[in-house]
């Protein structure tokens with residue numbers, strides 16, 4: 393397999409570009425988090441194209457991320 397070390401735009405983890413199905417992200421989670429940010433920052437993403445399950449996952453990830461941000465701000 394080809395090797396190309398790239399940094400995930402979400403979690404900044406280094407991974408092999410060719411080994412990820414979710415590039416430019418390292419994992420589905422990072423891809424969804426990024427999509428979640430899109431959804432929260434601007435509603436230009438056609439939400440109706442997502443399945444209910446995907447939307448639920450996104451909401452959970454956004455909540456998780458917001459909780460993390462909250463923690464950071466309190467320190």
Ligand SMILES: [Zn+2]
Pocket residue numbers: 400401402403404405417418419422
């Ligand atoms: Zn990542």
